[in-house]
Amino acid sequence: MENAIPQNTLLGNKKGHYYLKAFLIPAIIAIVLFLPFIIMDKGYFLYYGDFNVQQIPFYQMIHDSIQNGNFGWSNTTDLGADIVGSYSFYMIASPFFWLTMLFPSPAVPHLMGPLYVLKFACCSLSAFVYLKRYVKNKDYAVIGGILYAFSGFGVYNIFFNHFHEAMITFPLLLAAVDEIMYTGRKGVLVITAFLSCTINYYFFAGQAVFAILYWLVKLACGDFEFTFKKLIQIIFEAVLGFAASAFIFLPTLATITENPRISNSPSGWSALLYGWEQRYMHIIESFFFPPDLPARPNFTPDSNAKWASVAAYLPMFSMVGVFSFMKLRKKKYKWLKYLLPMLFLCALVPILNSAFQLFNASYYARWYYMLTLVMVLATILCLDSERANFKYGLNFTFGITVGIAAAIGLMPKTEKVNGIETTTYGLMEYPERFWIYVAFALIGLVLTTIVLYLWKNKNKNFMRVTSILLSIFCAGYSLYIVGTGKDQGQYKSDFIISDVIDGGSRLELDDIKDVRSDFYDCMDNMGMFWQIPTIQAFQSVVPGSIMDFYESVGVERSVASRPEADYYGLRSFLSCKYLFNYNGKFRNVVTKETKMPYWTYLNKQNNFDVYTNDCYIPYGFTYDxxxxxxxxxxxxxxxxxxxxxxxxxxxxxxxxxxxxxxxxxxxxxxxxxxxxxxxxxxxxxxxxxxxxxxxxxxxxxxxxxxxxxxxxxxxxxxxTKGxxxxxxxxxxxxxxxxxxxxxxxxxxxxxxxxxxxxKTPNFTLGLGVTGACVVVFIAYMLIPTKLKKKKEGKHALSEDNIETDEIDISSYANSEVEENIPQEIEKEPENSSQDKNNESDLE
Incomplete structure (x- = not known):
């Protein structure tokens, strides 16, 4: 049955317009989100924590290094590091990073906000590419793209600038799997697997696990037709795409295999149950409420997941569409009805959760964007089905939301303070912020009720109203989260702009780039901002020899090198000549004693006190x-x-x-x-x-x-090797x-x-492997293959898919019955070209 909601309510119903809408609407929302902060910070987008001290200096420092012709060794990353190996996790292969090469160095920090606008728009567009196959009304796929881009995961991880690239590549990877299995089209999986692994190897590992699970579930449920030829094709293309990333992956492998953090596998009871009971509540509430701020947990203060990206909230719709979909009696999409509970189980069982990061026991939920995408799919499938029971989903979601809010917000807590027993109400860390989050969740459900009323009555304004309300909600809740995050920053924007980002050029020390410097009680990665060698560094991926060294002297080195003043001998050993201190705490005002022996005050530069090391030893010294x-x-x-x-x-x-x-x-x-x-x-x-x-x-x-x-x-x-x-x-x-x-x-x-x-280890070998893969790919694509004729919309949920009788779903999926093709798709003339018949869903 044709869906009653018209499709020409936004920018028109031509095929290209849907792509335009999927890109432009989230771009406008993102502009509304970021522009006020860019204006506030005089052309910069500044946030707090990792974003300020990692993303900005990493981008500018490596940008400058590459523009100056250095692709090998970074002397300004910790004690020294390979550029490809240390920055492939962050941005070295990101197309957004390479866009900055079009601009001079001073412009790079200014580009962080505009690049985010582009990233959010691309997240939505890539989700649309995947989702549009499953719905007759492509406007629902546009809505799905917005939900995905501005999901709790997308907004939470503004803190981690490099996570959105994975959100972009993942829907394309699933779309490529579908393309092979439904049409037999060659090459798309090679390209998407190559892009995914090249851009970020860490996220590719999780995506590969998810794609295998996705393929197996759809195959078991009859949605994919199994043939030995397709099995060989999908394995061949996946391996070829992965191998083609060797020019990035092999140098990266040389670095990360030295890192002790990768050898931490789950075992014992900790593989079955989380040791922090609050974490279970944290996981559950993340589906119903906007995400907590990274490093500032509120709903569950002691869940020990401060930077874990536990966020899967669908703006406005919350879990309404997911619950409604699970209630929907249908056979066509039973694979999704099985996949969703499996993914929720993975979230709750530590060893299953760790499968998405190659069974590393460190707790992260950085695969939740994958779960978010299939939740979005369930939501728009319900919108595309006239028999969806949204009342059930609304009631269930509203009940759980209110229940969690009441349990956390009103639970009495008795504590003894100075021997006096006191009772307070609420388990949250920040009460005011908590109730604002609750308000956002409930307002979202009210707005969802309004748009679903229009949907139920087939109101012609449904799509327009939904798009407007969803856009306003996404912008509003995102603005609140980002604004709240900015307030958490330890350092003011004026200081960051004047003395940190722009401060390095004002230093008047002739040998500052030929010696190492120290920073006492300063903002992280000051040396990277100023692009000078330093012993202080907040960078997770560094040579294993640095890890081994710091461990041997008793300095913890997990994600950062921060040797304390007690280890004063390291300064001379590591050829550290200068020390910078901003707050005056390095030297006692009265006694003039410094925190470390044999440091002499030099002068004040760039608003920092500068000290010199009286026991400085240059690079290259000898022993007896x-x-x-x-x-x-x-x-x-x-x-x-x-x-x-x-x-x-x-x-x-x-x-x-x-x-x-x-x-x-x-x-x-x-x-x-x-x-x-x-x-x-x-x-x-x-x-x-x-x-x-x-x-x-x-x-x-x-x-x-x-x-x-x-x-x-x-x-x-x-x-290191090299x-x-x-x-x-x-x-x-x-x-x-x-x-x-x-x-x-x-x-x-x-x-x-x-x-x-x-020379970067394995880089030459990697280039050779990549080159060979390109040759194989070209030869593979030149082999003629007969493709199935495209039938756009044949996978869309319709009245014929509802489980009312014993329909043979597999025969339905492969049938050439004309009425299963949506009427809005024009029929191709009999003499149409082979190119048109082979038109891909990955246009």
């Missing part, structure tokens, strides 16, 4: 003694930062190899670890050092003049010493030029 790794481990962890200035740490093999130029330390138990000894050790290390160490696009060069013996020269640059060393033009061995750094042997009585060249 060595200790073995076993001896190093015998030393107290708290003293190792000072021990590293006394003797070089070698393996047993290295100790034997270099015993002719280094003496083994006799008894490390006699070492003293006082501040005076620290200064003396730094003076000893300064007796023979390199001069004029300079980093460039290919690595770094240094010089040293040796005396009457060979020397093993140490550089506090992370040891380095090649030359001494006076002759290639030499690189030794991994001092738990993760590099050293080379230089001859006696010589003015030595030491050159370290860096």
């Amino acid at each position: 003694e060595y200790i073995t790794e076993k001896q190093y481990e015998q030393c107290s962890e708290s003293n190792r930062h000072l021990l590293l200035l006394k003797a070089m740490v070698l393996t047993d093999e290295q100790a034997e190899k270099y015993s002719d130029i280094l003496t083994k330390a006799k008894n490390i138990y006699k070492y003293e670890y006082t501040e005076e000894e620290y200064k003396k050790d730094c003076e000893n290390r300064n007796k023979l050092t390199c001069t004029d160490t300079k980093f460039d696009n290919g690595g770094f060069t240094s010089h040293i003049t040796t005396k009457d013996s060979d020397e093993l020269v140490f550089f506090s640059v992370p040891y 380095w090649t060393a030359y001494v006076n033009g002759k290639q030499t061995d690189i030794e991994k010493v001092n738990v993760g750094f590099m050293a080379v042997r230089v001859p006696a009585n010589t003015r030595c030029e030491i050159r370290f060249d860096y």
